[in-house]
Amino acid sequence: MAGLQIDKLSMRFDLPNGASVQALKDVSIDLKAGELLSVLGPSGCGKTTLLNIVAGFLAPTSGAITLNEKRVYGPGPERGMVFQQGALFEWMSVRENVGFGPRMKGMAEKPKREIVDHLLNVVGLQEFKEKAVYELSGGMQQRVALARCLANEPDVILMDEPLGALDALTREKMQGLVLKLWKETGKTIILITHSVEEALLLGERLIVMAPRPGRIHKEYNLPFAEMGVGQDLREVKKHPDFATTREEILSMIWDMEEEIMGGKSA
Amino acid sequence: MNVIFELWGELKAVLLTIVGAIPYIAGYILLILATMFVWSFIKRMLTPKHDYSSLKTVTFGDESSVVSNTAASIISIVLIFVLWGAFTGSKLLPGFMHVPGPFEGEGTFTYTSTLPDGTTDDAQVTVLVHPVGEDVADPVVEAGDGFAKNDSMTIGSYRSALIRVADNDDTTRGDGAVITAIDGKPIVPSENVKIDFGQVSMTPKGTLNVQPSTGWQMEPIWLPSPEAVWKRLGEIATDGYRNSTLAEHLGFSLFRVIVGFILGSIVGIPLGYAMGLSSWFRGWFDPIVEFMRPVPPLALIPLVIIWAGIGEVGKIILLFLAALWIMAIAARSGVSGVRISKVHAAYSLGASKWQIMRYVIIPNSLPEIFTGARVAMGVCWGTVVAAELVAAEKGAGMMIMVASKFQSTDIVLMGIILIGIIGFSIDMLMRWVERIMVPWKGKG
Numbered sequence: 130m131a132g133l134q135i136d137k138l139s140m141r142f143d144l145p146n147g148a149s150v151q152a153l154k155d156v157s158i159d160l161k162a163g164e165l166l167s168v169l170g171p172s173g174c175g176k177t178t179l180l181n182i183v184a185g186f187l188a189p190t191s192g193a194i195t196l197n198e199k200r201v202y203g204p205g206p207e208r209g210m211v212f213q214q215g216a217l218f219e220w221m222s223v224r225e226n227v228g229f230g231p232r233m234k235g236m237a238e239k240p241k242r243e244i245v246d247h248l249l250n251v252v253g254l255q256e257f258k259e260k261a262v263y264e265l266s267g268g269m270q271q272r273v274a275l276a277r278c279l280a281n282e283p284d285v286i287l288m289d290e291p292l293g294a295l296d297a298l299t300r301e302k303m304q305g306l307v308l309k310l311w312k313e314t315g316k317t318i319i320l321i322t323h324s325v326e327e328a329l330l331l332g333e334r335l336i337v338m339a340p341r342p343g344r345i346h347k348e349y350n351l352p353f354a355e356m357g358v359g360q361d362l363r364e365v366k367k368h369p370d371f372a373t374t375r376e377e378i379l380s381m382i383w384d385m386e387e388e389i390m391g392g393k394s395a
Numbered sequence: 396m397n398v399i400f401e402l403w404g405e406l407k408a409v410l411l412t413i414v415g416a417i418p419y420i421a422g423y424i425l426l427i428l429a430t431m432f433v434w435s436f437i438k439r440m441l442t443p444k445h446d447y448s449s450l451k452t453v454t455f456g457d458e459s460s461v462v463s464n465t466a467a468s469i470i471s472i473v474l475i476f477v478l479w480g481a482f483t484g485s486k487l488l489p490g491f492m493h494v495p496g497p498f499e500g501e502g503t504f505t506y507t508s509t510l511p512d513g514t515t516d517d518a519q520v521t522v523l524v525h526p527v528g529e530d531v532a533d534p535v536v537e538a539g540d541g542f543a544k545n546d547s548m549t550i551g552s553y554r555s556a557l558i559r560v561a562d563n564d565d566t567t568r569g570d571g572a573v574i575t576a577i578d579g580k581p582i583v584p585s586e587n588v589k590i591d592f593g594q595v596s597m598t599p600k601g602t603l604n605v606q607p608s609t610g611w612q613m614e615p616i617w618l619p620s621p622e623a624v625w626k627r628l629g630e631i632a633t634d635g636y637r638n639s640t641l642a643e644h645l646g647f648s649l650f651r652v653i654v655g656f657i658l659g660s661i662v663g664i665p666l667g668y669a670m671g672l673s674s675w676f677r678g679w680f681d682p683i684v685e686f687m688r689p690v691p692p693l694a695l696i697p698l699v700i701i702w703a704g705i706g707e708v709g710k711i712i713l714l715f716l717a718a719l720w721i722m723a724i725a726a727r728s729g730v731s732g733v734r735i736s737k738v739h740a741a742y743s744l745g746a747s748k749w750q751i752m753r754y755v756i757i758p759n760s761l762p763e764i765f766t767g768a769r770v771a772m773g774v775c776w777g778t779v780v781a782a783e784l785v786a787a788e789k790g791a792g793m794m795i796m797v798a799s800k801f802q803s804t805d806i807v808l809m810g811i812i813l814i815g816i817i818g819f820s821i822d823m824l825m826r827w828v829e830r831i832m833v834p835w836k837g838k839g
Contacts, residue, residue: 186739206745216736219835220758229754230744263838281744 133160133183133285133317138192140178140343151342152178153189158336158345160319162284165311165354167320167332169378171385175343176321180287183319184210196284206230209283211274211291217262223249223273224258230281248276251313252306268299272306279314288320292327304330305362312358325378329353329371330362337378339385347381349374430470476621483620484612494611497552499524501534502592502607506560507576508543515575518543520560524592524607527551542566548605553614555606557598573601619805624812627805636806637797639789645813647789651707652775652821655714659771663719664764667726672756677727684720684727692717692778696785705786710779717778718771725767729760762836765829772825776818791817 140153152175160166168176181187183194185204194201196208209230210216217226224245225232231241249255252272254265262270271291278286291307292300304327311318322328328335333354339346351374357365365371454460480488484496502522509515518539525531531549539545542565550556566572575581577588577595587596593607615623632641639647669676670684695713703709733756741755783792791814798806829836 184739184743186742204739204742206743208743210740210743212736212740215734216740218737218741218755218758219838220761220833229741229746233741233744233746233750233754261835261838263835277740277744283743287743 132162134195136193138189141190154342154344156345160317162317163315165318165333167322167328168336169328170338171340171382174338174340176338177289180289180321184208184287206281207284209278209281209286211278211288213290214294217270217273219263223260223262226262226273227276227280229277244280248280252276267295268303285317290321307331308357325375329375330357434466479621482613483618485620485622487622496610496612498592498607499552504578504590506574508572509575511571516541516543519545521547522605523549524552525549550607553609555604557602557604559602616802616804624805624809628809636794644789644791644794648779648791651710651714651779655711656718656772656775658715659718660722663722664726667723668730670727671730684723688720693781696782710782713782714775714779717774721767721771725763726760729763730756733759761833765833769825772821776821780814
């Protein structure tokens with residue numbers, strides 16, 4: 130069975146003071162190749178832990194990740210990762226950053242150059258390719274991060290709040306870019322976000338997680354990502370279903386937050 | 396308890412010195428403020444600027460509007476040389492800028508000798524004050540009339556001399572003759588009287604001590620003039636000092652620093668990497684590094700001399716140790732400072748451990764290592780000079796230490812200035828290399 134299976138994932142770790150934290154409990158997700166999943170939830174619900182386990186940076190206490198029928202035990206190039214910020218190598222130019230994955234594989238200079246040039250065209254940074262990454266704006270840096278991830282031709286792209294540090298306008302443009310890349314490359318994408326709107330816009334499937342223990346609270350199948358591919362994202366937001374779903378999820382998260390607060394005071 | 400009293404006494408002495416210096420410090424600050432106001436006035440008169448920073452209304456407290464004023468730097472440096480020249484009577488400055496110098500030339504004063512019966516007689520003493528080192532004969536004077544006879548003497552400038560004026564008189568102390576006045580002003584033993592060109596004091600036994608005025612200028616043995624230092628620089632550069640040329644002295648110091656620093660880096664950087672990458676190595680070396688780091692390298696000099704003697708090996712071991720801990724700690728914090736997301740990203744892009752070392756950890760640690768290298772070079776330079784002060788055959792520190800024993804203050808000053816220039820140049824060079832090698836520093 131192709132695609133990415135997350136099977137009964139649990140994560141529990143001990144704190145130095147003797148207590149233990151159940152970060153994830155029995156999380157199962159079955160993702161077909163080419164699906165775009167966004168994961169939403171209040172802070173502390175284990176979203177990032179989930180992503181780190183899928184990426185292979187953490188070993189779960191129980192459960193398994195299977196990608197293309199192979200168990201995942203550690204990080205690997207078939208699962209690319211886009212971080213929030215600061216994961217670019219500032220000692221390399223834009224071109225060298227994007228070409229990092231192919232270079233690690235020992236790819237020859239010519240095909241590597243072709244891949245890099247192509248991807249820089251896709252993300253619209255062709256004229257900045259010899260610049261140092263710290264000379265670019267935040268939005269441009271995230272475009273480099275996307276291109277760097279794509280250059281390695283991963284099967285799955287994991288995005289940990291990739292647009293979280295961008296200003297609202299840049300963020301909107303980048304959301305369009307992510308949708309475009311998803312449609313053009315047909316990659317499986319897991320996107321973690323704090324923003325309900327972003328999760329709705331970019332999630333073909335949307336999972337809302339609840340904290341303590343981190344678990345799947347509700348799952349949606351949404352039409353908006355598909356709509357957004359050909360359209361202005363602002364038009365999508367005007368859709369009546371968009372507003373109702375947003376309100377529903379927002380009040381769901383508010384309830385969870387209140388529960389946490391209540392639990393604390395009790 | 397005794398220690399506390401002793402320290403209190405020392406503290407009082409220090410405080411008194413500071414209090415004594417307050418007028419000079421206040422004068423200097425007033426001078427700074429005066430030049431500041433004059434300069435801002437001139438600037439306002441010249442070309443009123445309307446760039447962004449001159450239009451700021453809030454400048455006090457705005458850190459970005461405070462930049463080093465070039466004019467102030469120039470005036471400050473020029474002033475140091477002007478003061479130096481003024482207080483040493485430098486030929487580089489026009490005479491009117493000199494502070495009063497020591498009295499030189501001929502001066503006279505009269506003394507009054509009184510016999511027990513009350514009869515008095517005056518006689519004149521002619522004093523020739525000459526620069527130290529010149530050979531001069533006593534001025535020839537006529538004996539004059541009366542029982543007190545005229546005298547003459549020579550004194551080197553900045554010196555004083557005793558004179559028994561009664562020796563050539565017709566009457567002596569045996570007759571009960573005593574000196575009762577100088578230039579008509581009464582004098583008794585242990586007191587002094589001002590004369591035209593200085594002062595005359597009387598010893599408890601009644602001998603006169605003539606102290607020509609020294610003025611405000613410094614004697615060359617305390618502070619030689621700028622041109623004397625410059626001239627000495629030329630002499631030492633061509634003729635050398637203590638069997639070595641100036642280039643050899645400085646070259647040996649630099650050689651020790653560079654070899655010690657490179658050896659320290661060769662060992663220290665891998666050590667720091669090991670400590671940054673392995674818990675076992677960190678645990679193993681942390682106590683050693685953390686203990687050795689606060690030990691000033693200078694405190695190791697005696698041990699190094701006992702173990703390795705005063706030759707090159709000892710010096711280089713000392714500088715190696717000075718650089719080692721600094722470089723190890725810099726490399727360690729360079730490795731520890733790598734953002735985990737960068738390492739994660741590299742793993743996700745398919746990099747092996749070795750590739751992560753080569754393409755992520757090492758480049759990421761370079762800015763810290765360069766900062767460490769700058770500190771280490773500074774410490775090594777300071778340590779080598781100190782080590783040479785203690786014992787060395789050649790070297791900048793040895794040169795000034797030997798010169799100070801012979802009171803060649805000009806060589807000492809020249810050496811200090813050269814040591815400062817070299818230290819400053821090393822720092823500038825390291826900064827330049829840093830800009831070229833790690834342009835991404837602080838941009839992560």
